[in-house]
Amino acid sequence: MTLATINPATGATEVLVEPHAPDEVFSRIDEAAAAARELQSTTFDQRARWMHAAADILTDQAEGLGELITVEMGKPIHQSIAEVHKSAKVMRYYADHAETFLADSPLEDPGVVGASRAWTRYEPLGVVLAVMPWNYPIWQVIRFAAPALMAGNSGLLKHASNVPQAALFLDTLFERAGFPVGSFRALLIGGAEVAGVLADPRVKAVTLTGSEAAGRSVASIAGDHIKKSVLELGGSDPFIVMPSADITTAAATAVRARINNNGQSCIAGKRFIVHSKVYDEFAAAFAEQMSALVIGDPLDPATEVGPLATEAGRNSLVELVDDAVHKGAEVLAGGFAPDREGFFYAPTILAGLNDSMRVVQEETFGPVASLYRAEDAEAALRIANQTSFGLSSSVWTSDPEEQAWFLQGLDAGAVFINGMTISYQELPFGGVKRSGYGRELAAAGIREFCNLKAVWAA
Template sequence: MPIATIDPTTGQTVKTFEAYDAAEVRRRLDRAVDAAATLRETPIAQRADWMRAAADIVENDLDRLARMLTQEMGKPITQARAEVHKCVRAMRFEADHVEELLADQPLAEPDAVGASQAWTTWQPLGVVLAVMPWNFALWQVMRFAAPALLAGNAGLLKHASNVPQAALYLDSLFERAGFPPGSFQALLIPSSQVAGLIQDDRIAAVTITGSEPAGRSVAETAGKAIKKSVLELGGSDPFIVMPGVDLDTASSTAVRARVQNNGQSCIAAKRFVVHTDIYDDFVDQFTAKMADLVVGDPMDEATDVGPLATESGRRDLAELVDDATAKGADVLVGGNVGDGPGWFYPPTALAGLTDDMRIVTEEAFGPVAAIYRVSDRDEAVRVANQTSFGLSSAVWSPDADEQAWFVRELDAGAVFVNGMSESSAELPFGGVKASGYGREMGTAGIHEFCNLKAVWKA
């Protein structure tokens, strides 16, 4: 895949970039090692001040960055601005709380281990490689970069090849904010070079957000090298609706949860599991609202859904829908690729799904909803848990006991009750099963790339 900005609204190539040669990659690795050594010795308060300065830069660049995100991957401009704002908020949150998150933890009764004092302390690992996707080209990176740099690590970014402008912006951001040269650098390289980087002794750990096959490859290479890895992979999140909830609110939230980022989000709700007593009313409202969405130019403030980011992504999505309809699925709205330029796909809802359809077990990365009718909460959980993924989930119920039951029974890294799945700096983010392991953000996220060192003192 070429390293290039290709506008998904038109399919036209905007700009291409040359991949770095081996000498440039070596130079950047060496700079990262030097920066990691400096960051390790830099007081946490200083690292936090640099991060706040970086947040100020991003905030000042908001309009330019939003347009860049929209041009590179088709995100509606209003959502692109929201992504930039989210990055700024997370950077400031991490900076404001890093000292408490990395504070030493004394053992309450050190004499129990024969010591006068005993405690644990967090120390950085060194240079961490981040392999990142295009769908949230700034946010996905920032939720790794902010805590990793604040913890005293240096970062190397292998970004998706279709968002090179985002990669190069991040390449200079942190040095502009005062971080030592080499603290965070982008590597414009093909994916084929990732395994070699992980094996390099200068790389201490790796994190990836991406597809399940890519995650398996990274985990295998990191495992052989005995290096820490964090995997945030695919998701096919359930959105469960039980009787007694406000269906207007639930259906409106369900639409937003499905088509956010043009439906290209790991934690977008993809499977809507609806109790039979309210199924017809919910589906009527949901499909009507899907049909009312404005599909068009993502630079237009009125647009709800823009194009998919890549031509291959639209083709893969269309194949899932075509497979389901060929096997008898009902198309309630959408379902056809229109004429004209760009990689647009209409908001679509499918029902009457059977286990032989690919969309039942595979991730639909675009604005396509799979709707299931269930008779009770046990069947709802069975359907929700039947995929290999387990990233996030949502359940709508008015009953506190039922809510608690779903929280226990759902196989997922998160459960959102009477709301939609979202990521934030305050909460740990990650999944189970084929959705990966490890966590980003929250207390757990900043600790992922630290050495937890126990200290015993006589």
């Protein structure tokens, strides 16, 4: 299977990349295993110097790398460049904090366990496989790679097949910065070959960001081989607006939450649940602003919404919207694919939804918002929790008791109060229910792929 960069703004094939043959895959796993052994004997200080150097490479090449991202998956150029800078920032964060996060923790009174000394320590696992998506082709990889390498692990990357140039860039990044040969290697393979890589005894763990189906498959294989796995899967995040909220700010933020990355973000607000007292005001502002967005060439700085990354993704979105409209949904904005080349879809708002519609339970991976009317807080919470996903959530209310009530009741890995969900390096990131398990970022993220070893000494 030849890998290809297909420009989503035009539909044209830009680059063809040949996949790795089985012997090359074996060799790259071998390199990663050797690098893991070498990294375990290096110091945090040495790894931090290399990581800072890798971050400098990203910063220096931000504009060119941003253009590559946009050509491969279609996000507006200013967002692509921002993704590169955010990736460099998280690299510096782990370079500066890894040693503290993984420091030995002594038992204050070792005598209670009959020891003269007792403590816990974190040790790297070895080679960790990352199966990564196309929607943030640099950030998703780096937020795994930075903590994994700083902990002393090596990494293997199976990237999405439509971003092969991003994979090739990442394949050499860490080695260019001084890390041992093989510390991070891309595997240009198809999805069917992941099972064989994960089964390899040299690979000790796996992390996946992607669809629920992909997560179920990878988790099953990891379970068969008793290997650690971390999954960040889909999301259908609720964005709840109550009467005490600042409706003007909430509506403007809702637009940004829904169309960021052309709507292709797991943690984007997707279901907008608005109290009936402010529903009409919010809906009018939301629809007006969504309809006014500039759709166009993602390389043009004036563009606010670019194409979806793939033709299949755009077609899936068309099917979801058509299904809802056929079953009675009201279209407040958009609802169509523009008549132009590329994989574009107009920013859309659907209202009047019912449980027979696929969009109520499935993730809309594109600039389509579902709008719900809730009669009270209990109804809003029920709608928010009715899907099988539980990644993040956003609640807009100035009432402290209401804030605490939603915080307690929402089934999600995160709750943002009066703000839009964003991943921060200082906060753990991950979901519950069918949005996955495990955490990335913060201290929790670097500890996921470490052995927490207890030490007892007489």
